Amino acid sequence: MSDCKELIGNLSDFIDGELDLNMCQELKKHLEGCRNCRLVADSLTKTVKLCRDGVTEDLPESLKESLNQKLQARWKAKFDKN
Amino acid sequence: MNHYGAFIIQTNEKKLVEGAKQGDFAAFNRLIENYRPRIFGLAVKLAKNREDAEDVFQETFLKAIDNIQKFRGESSFGTWLYTICVNVIRNKYGRSTGELLPLEEYLPRAEHGDGEHAELFDWDDPLSKLTKDELKQKINQSIMQLPLKYRTPFLLRYTEEMSVADVARTTGLTLAAAKSRILRARLAMRQSLNDYFLGERGKKNNVRL
């Protein structure tokens, strides 16, 4: 049976589907028999999922408006020279 | 998306870029439309405070106007915008000096097998007990604790859904460095959340005693 420590470094790639086939098979086999590595894999998956879902900041209308005005002015300065 | 869909988007983008380069403001606006909320969300997480975030957000698009002629389509327009944003942050704050621990420090000292391990537990239980706000606050805090040079590639990869190659391009890192930073950031984030959940578990259990 392979060493957890050796495999655990590959878990992130495994989850992202970026591990080569051989390594993937070895890790899969290991995970079937190792609850601890399964928990690490699961929490690494959830870490990314939580960051994706949890922390969006809405763009305020006032800032959108302020940006539009600045962009318009900058655009004019750039293209309306001649 | 299928290849045909991607092809249509690329063709549209190319036309819009050509238009923008010739002074078509509407074309430029179409190009940036979908990226405005995304760049803002990223700026909030990369900047030190709200005021800086708003500056970085606006500066990114102003710089895009200034440099539109230099965009050659070697990356997608979106990746180009992210690159500008990352550079605006770098110019504002200088080189990121913070360091994370070596990789090994984030690997749980797991012993092989099915035995109980104090630091390893199912996250579903603590997750179900926390409110959305509690969780959001903690995730934000953990993200902000990452040194900028790790936080940037991590967010580009996982909240902006970039490929590792695009992360490397955007940050100016080698592929290997980008990969390594993304991984360390992910492990550090896992550790930070795990510690928090462990503490919360302790708290809730104590209440019951």
Ligand SMILES: [Zn+2]
């Ligand atoms: Zn294991």
